[in-house]
Amino acid sequence: MSPNTSNQIWIYDTTLRDGAQREGLCLSLEDKLRIARQLDELGVPFIEGGWPGANPKDVQFFWKLQEQPLRQAEVAAFCSTRRPGIKAAEDSLLQAILAAGTRWVTIFGKSWDLHVIESLKTSLEENLAMIRDTIEYLRSQGRRVIYDAEHWFDGYKHNPEYALQTLKTAIDAGAEWLVFCDTNGGTLPSEITTIVEEVVEALPELKGDFPQMGIHTHNDSDTAVANALAGVLAGVKMVQGTMNGYGERCGNANLCSLIPNLQLKLGFDCIPAENLGQLTQVSRFVSEVANLAPDEHSPFVGLSAFAHKGGIHVSAVERNPATYEHIQPETVGNRRRIVISDQAGLSNVLAKARTFGIDLDKQNPACRQILERLKVLENQGYQFEAAEASFELLMREALGQRQKFYELKGFQVHCDIVACDSDSICVPYALATIKVSVNNQDILEAAEGNGPVAALDAALRKALVNFYPVIADFELTDYKVRILDGNTGTAAKTRVLVESSNGLQRWTTVGVSTNILEASYQAVVEGLEYGLTLHSSAKVALASS
Template sequence: MNANSSNRLWIYDTTLRDGTQREGLSVSIEDKLRIARRLDQLGIPFIEGGWPGANPKDVQFFWQLQEEPLQQAEIVAFCSTRRPHISAAEDPLLQAILSAGTRWVTIFGKSWDLHVTEGLKTSLEENLAMIQDTIEYLRSQGRRVIYDAEHWFDGFKYNREYALETLHAAIAAGAEWLVLCDTNGGTLPHEVGSVVKEVVAVVGDQNSPQIGIHTHNDSDTAVANAIAGVLEGARMVQGTMNGYGERCGNANLCSLIPNLQLKLGYSCIETEQLAQLAQTSRLISEVVNLAPDDHAPFVGRSAFAHKGGIHVSAVERNPLTYEHVQPEQVGNSRRIVISDQAGLSNVIAKARTFGIELDKQNPAARQILQHLKKLESEGYQFEAAEASFDLLMREALGKRQQFFTIKGFQVHCDLVSRIEQQNNSALATVKVTVNGQDILEAAEGNGPVAALDEALRKALVNFYPQIAEFELSDYKVRILDEHSGTSAKTRVLVESRNNHQRWTTVGVSTNILAASYQAVVEGLEYGLLLHLSTEAVLQPIASL
């Protein structure tokens, strides 16, 4: 990638500062370091690490990176301009910024006269002095400065002349970037494009700083606004991974980067790094303990999912029919979804993803499709339980391996509810046959499903030690026909995982325990099948 190319864009990630302002999102120092290193691997040029001095966590984060620097990214400290009526050299906030030891510093200042008079309670002239004095001081200390013009678009709308004065103050002081911020997220793309174009015309000579864009998503146009800014000359794009941020979030870099690079021809990161985008998105969502958005563009699990039979048939012939980019370009993959809307093309394509070759002439393919539609009419949902569908296909083909047989189970619940004591313990007893040997086992759990799961594991682990690695990671219940009251049919989805994979199974019954039993048992069975696929031979060993 040519750093001097006219189509070069500089991506600036603020997940670790702006992103953490999202309600319900909290990260530790270790979390921040892990995210920063992953963004570094992704090739992000600028990573904003936080506001040193605002809290002890950010101070320690910058100190840690001084000891173990990133490989290629510039870590950036963030701060406001100095306070009114004191010099920048005397402001302790700026001393904390210098202590962070970063080469680059981002300073934000007020562009909107309303914020100056109502928020800072100072004069417009003093605000200009605060901007210029702060940047000049940081430059005198050897720092390179990015100036974030806060509330730029609102300020420009209400007092164009003063807003431009704030930029000229930053230019005179030596800022290298002027980033125009839609802080309230209320500006629309056509407005952003018009304003950025005017700013570039006013300050865009060779001796002036380059222009950047920073957008919030309160009008659900943050990505479109950022693109509008780039098309009119912005060369730095600020945003967050997965669009995290306060209120409605920031411009989502997981959408911006591929749109800018694959659709518009700009250079953001290397091609092989772009192919890590989906994995990076998911890793960060795991680190911050927020569920990934399956329907997120480009990186979501459903971004390249195909459900309708006609769609699947077409995409099997030529992916361009229903895919705007190749999923592999952003590290994602095509998924064929199985549901009551499926056709033979869905079944054949889905079978192939499980290593099963079918064709339309094979009677088993139509048998699987008919069985699928029958079960879905009864309340099953294989779209969300692909492991159960794999087992269904193997059974239809006579290839379902019998790892164990359940002879029966009983569950007893001990429910005590008092103000001083709450007890929901349960006892499950299971009878299992493995390799011709009958096993009777019992276990307690915090509720009937946990007890049943634990009893099954105890019965099977001596035959299949790998079961010790399996974990029941999620459990969902849905009532399918509410009008039937206590006789309503229940669908249970169980997500299981080992150290490397996740899989989901489904059970349906008017008895919630029977539905849970089916899903839990298939979860264990499928885990063993996955283990078999990675081992040349899998044989039950003798009971200890």
């Protein structure tokens, strides 16, 4: 990979190493392999796989990729310079790096004299020897080297002469990339620009083909993306970051923002243009594998990134999306959403109806009825912007299009604690009894669960599955509870959001009540109903095609 192309920015993804240092994030070997293959398909040119030798999982990751290589991405192994006082060829850490079998190796070394003295507890001269010896040894073994100058900006601000010496040493030893790291995340964009420009003037070697400059920023000042962009505008050609901005403390530069900003706004080539539409899907895939809820308000790829709630906004966007959208959502694989809430106007209702495949005219009296019903329910605590499936059912009911799959007659739930072990850990138990009517036939069923909502869900499915076998494919994937008026104590009104899935689609329904079981019951019942509505619509569409 040559950095010569003037318009090319080389994206270096470190989700699997630096991103995995986020508190609460733990990736298995299979997780890492799945993410790596998604990044490869997206067209990311460099993927940092981890630190071989630091743990068995990272060793196995590189072995697996030797057996089944990626399609186009270069995988980089990551490690520190050799330890003080020994030769690089004798350092077991570097032997593990070589065993990983990657063509590219990323080595980090100390730029800040404070770290050399306080952390490494060695001399400034020995630190330079460690950088030189490590890179020369790896080059002698046929490896290409990316040198991450750790704490670069802090080191340069405190002792610019020594910081520049570390870079000059890396260049002379054969590093092909010099990456300026804002490891503490405390630098601001204006400082990034100034320092990068000063480095280029101080080191004439950086004006040629090799080495080239890169940047690695952290988000502790909430400027990681801005800092990376500033670095690019000052001349760096490699940008390191993570998907969704995952990383230690406040995270790393978010590639889901950097890639479209660089490619769509600044005109650089980062990934193949035809792949940019995969960005939202890959972002959500990574969050799903990491078992972290996606940030719905994340720029470009978030669920709310192109959501319009105010009636004036919706009306304008319907006429010309450029009025309130900085790019076309589809460019990054996202979509426009019209949010329904108590701030909605008729334009919201009409636009939302179209997303449901409902052709609704503003002259239709049902339009006003839907809007008034919406505002009454949201005043009671319902939230339809997060529960679009419930709103579609509400809309279809007002239009006389809501299919009645069953009629609910009532339910009872009995809860108990059945056993406590020697550690005083008690096992909860719930029994739900539910009565429904299907085709004028009453069905009474009971089911157990480890909690009242689980028991209710099981009893309802048990009552309906013989009539609607597809229910067996439905799964409750998320359950959220919010107390709406906490000042009333245990009498507070509760809102429940239930997310369901049929394996292909996800939908969310809502229930509100002063009784948490009643609120849960409403949301679970509508979740099953909406799933049946989707299945019924799919059958009709298939029959007509």
